[in-house]
Amino acid sequence: xxxxxxxxxxxxxxxxxxxxxxxxxxxxxxxxxxxxxxxxxxxxxxxxxxxxxxxxxxxxxxxxxxxxxxxxxxxxxxxxxxxxxxxxxxxxxxxxxxxxxxxxxxxxxxxxxxxxxxxxxxxxxxxxxxxxxxxxxxxxxxxxxxxxxxxxxxxxxxxxxxxxxxxxxxxxxxxxxxxxxxxxxxxxxxxxxxxxxxxxxxxxxxxxxxxxxxxxxxxxxxxxxxxxxxxxxxxxxxxxxxxxxxxxxxxxxxxxxxxxxxxxxxxxxxxxxxxxxxxxxxxxxxxxxxxxxxxxxxxxxxxxxxxxxxxxxxxxxxxxxxxxxxxxxxxxxxxxxxxxxxxxxxxxxxxxxxxxxxxxxxxxxxxxxxxxxxxxxxxxxxxxxxxxxxxxxxxxxxxxxxxxxxxxxxxxxxxxxxx
Ligand SMILES: *Cc1c(COP(=O)(O)O)cnc(C)c1O
Numbered sequence: 001x002x003x004x005x006x007x008x009x010x011x012x013x014x015x016x017x018x019x020x021x022x023x024x025x026x027x028x029x030x031x032x033x034x035x036x037x038x039x040x041x042x043x044x045x046x047x048x049x050x051x052x053x054x055x056x057x058x059x060x061x062x063x064x065x066x067x068x069x070x071x072x073x074x075x076x077x078x079x080x081x082x083x084x085x086x087x088x089x090x091x092x093x094x095x096x097x098x099x100x101x102x103x104x105x106x107x108x109x110x111x112x113x114x115x116x117x118x119x120x121x122x123x124x125x126x127x128x129x130x131x132x133x134x135x136x137x138x139x140x141x142x143x144x145x146x147x148x149x150x151x152x153x154x155x156x157x158x159x160x161x162x163x164x165x166x167x168x169x170x171x172x173x174x175x176x177x178x179x180x181x182x183x184x185x186x187x188x189x190x191x192x193x194x195x196x197x198x199x200x201x202x203x204x205x206x207x208x209x210x211x212x213x214x215x216x217x218x219x220x221x222x223x224x225x226x227x228x229x230x231x232x233x234x235x236x237x238x239x240x241x242x243x244x245x246x247x248x249x250x251x252x253x254x255x256x257x258x259x260x261x262x263x264x265x266x267x268x269x270x271x272x273x274x275x276x277x278x279x280x281x282x283x284x285x286x287x288x289x290x291x292x293x294x295x296x297x298x299x300x301x302x303x304x305x306x307x308x309x310x311x312x313x314x315x316x317x318x319x320x321x322x323x324x325x326x327x328x329x330x331x332x333x334x335x336x337x338x339x340x341x342x343x344x345x346x347x348x349x350x351x352x353x354x355x356x357x358x359x360x361x362x363x364x365x366x367x368x369x370x371x372x373x374x375x376x377x378x379x380x381x382x383x384x385x386x387x388x389x390x391x392x393x394x395x396x397x398x399x400x401x402x403x404x405x406x407x408x409x410x411x412x413x414x415x416x417x418x419x
């Protein structure tokens with residue numbers, strides 16, 4: 001329950017606030033469960049990120065928000081106004097980014113399974129297509145070249161390096177190891193660079209990496225950036241950009257040891273300078289740096305509000321059964337992730353260890369085990385914290401439950417609903 005240091009959640013007079021707005025007052029008429037986001041927090045996170053890149057003299061930073069973390073249109077429109085681009089992984093996300101009026105020249109397309117249809121859609125979204133297809137295999141490069149030729153276009157491509165680093169995060173969200181499906185091994189990229197036939201009908205504009213998500217330590221990032229720089233140096237052409245991916249972790253648990261945004265930007269800046277820019281010579285054009293953050297921008301902007309259906313005691317086990325389930329928010333079940341569980345109106349009384357569970361017929365349908373909570377009764381509303389990233393976007397209709405609503409508190413503190 002320790003949220004004293006939390007950037008967006010706080011209690012004032014025992015009422016829970018999200019970035020300064022009382023959650024109970026603004027949502028008491030709404031049917032639970034639902035997601036609630038605050039634009040104020042979103043903008044603060046984005047500006048923190050991009051201002052920090054500027055503070056570290058990163059060259060022409062382009063911050064492409066990873067849509068898969070949260071594709072909510074109202075949030076995307078706010079990010080677009082602040083200059084954000086988009087990192088997309090499907091045709092659906094491309095359409096959503098375009099709907100938010102994000103320029104195709106600020107869109108990078110990642111993912112190992114881009115289809116011919118999706119590649120066509122992306123190439124047709126602008127005379128020059130999109131800013132970059134981040135290519136994940138030789139076979140994909142061949143398909144992009146084929147589609148480009150057919151459409152009489154030249155696709156802008158970056159090769160995604162698999163830097164063969166092992167990351168300290170949950171195994172499901174580590175993406176930079178040799179056995180992972182992502183990226184191209186260094187030797188294969190060198191093969192592509194030598195075989196000019198493979199680069200017909202496409203324009204090689206950059207190199208990219210993305211080694212995983214919820215990264216809490218920067219050791220692997222440093223190694224990957226070094227690999228990326230070395231490879232860039234080996235290209236016998238100037239590159240427009242280096243894309244360093246996303247993955248910066250957030251403190252879901254107050255004791256989580258985390259690198260700061262400042263340490264991260266400093267590492268990106270110094271590593272690329274040391275292993276690439278300084279060796280290239282000053283007459284060369286500096287590459288722009290592209291970032292693909294998702295979680296860092298959006299995780300702490302959202303909560304899941306859910307009501308207690310009933311409590312249940314089973315010998316020493318105390319259950320709090322809520323109307324939100326793992327289909328609405330899956331991170332706790334899928335990754336065993338810690339998330340704050342907080343009553344909207346905090347009652348006084350002794351703390352009791354309880355299991356907070358949903359109604360889904362799966363033992364994994366649990367938001368917290370043995371969590372020390374103040375007294376909680378039927379019909380109380382509680383919220384799961386830090387669910388802005390990989391919350392609604394990973395939700396499903398398992399158990400034939402409808403997708404729940406999302407609400408946004410706009411900059412004026414007014415509640416807006418979408419859909
Ligand atoms: C998921 C993903 C991201 C975003 O990761 P976060 O951990 O949310 O920052 C960025 N780039 C690619 C290629 C991704 O797959």
